Amino acid sequence: MLSLWRAIRRLGRAAEPAPAPPVPAGPAVAAVLAGSVQVRHVDAGSCNGCELEIGAAFGPVYDAERYGARLVASPRHADALVVTGAVTRNMVEPLRRTYEAVGEPKVVVAVGDCARNCGVFAEAYGVVGAVADVVPVDLEVVGCPPRPETIVAALRLCTGR
Numbered sequence: 001m002l003s004l005w006r007a008i009r010r011l012g013r014a015a016e017p018a019p020a021p022p023v024p025a026g027p028a029v030a031a032v033l034a035g036s037v038q039v040r041h042v043d044a045g046s047c048n049g050c051e052l053e054i055g056a057a058f059g060p061v062y063d064a065e066r067y068g069a070r071l072v073a074s075p076r077h078a079d080a081l082v083v084t085g086a087v088t089r090n091m092v093e094p095l096r097r098t099y100e101a102v103g104e105p106k107v108v109v110a111v112g113d114c115a116r117n118c119g120v121f122a123e124a125y126g127v128v129g130a131v132a133d134v135v136p137v138d139l140e141v142v143g144c145p146p147r148p149e150t151i152v153a154a155l156r157l158c159t160g161r
C-alpha cells in the first residue's frame with residue numbers, strides 16, 4: 001500500500017494537458033449555462049462503443065470535469081442530454097420523456113454517427129431515426145465512435161470553458 005502511495009506521489013497528475021479553449025462560436029446556451037453543465041446520458045440504441053468513449057472522456061486521462069461538465073443520475077438534475085445510438089422503437093418515448101424532464105435552458109448533444117444519422121444501423125427494422133428526429137439537437141459529435149477528446153471538446157462548447 002505504501003509503495004502504491006509513493007508511486008502516485010512520484011507520478012503526480014496523469015491527465016492529458018488542457019488543450020486550447022474551444023472556439024467562442026459555441027451555441028448560445030453556453031452563455032446561459034455559465035461555465036457548468038450537468039449531463040444526463042441516454043443510450044437510445046447504441047452498440048456501447050460510444051459509451052466506452054464517454055466513460056473515457058470522464059475518466060482521469062481526459063477528465064471532462066476539469067471544464068465544468070459532470071454526469072448526473074437524473075434528468076431532473078441535468079441541463080444537458082448526451083444521447084448515443086440510433087433511436088430504437090422502444091426508446092422513442094423514454095427519450096422524449098427524459099428530454100421533457102430536463103429543465104430550461106437545456107442542450108442536447110448527439111454523440112456518434114448513429115445518433116447523428118443512424119450510422120451503420122440506418123434502415124434497421126428496430127430503428128426509428130436519428131436523435132434529431134425525436135428531440136431537438138444542439139450539437140453533434142462526429143465519429144464511430146468519437147474520440148474522447150472530441151466528446152470533451154463538445155462539452156466544452158456547452159460550458160464555455
Ligand code: SF4
Pocket residue numbers: 045046047048049050084085086111112113114115119120143144145146
Ligand atoms: S457510432 Fe459507432 S460506436 Fe457509436 S453506437 Fe454507433 S456503431 Fe456504436
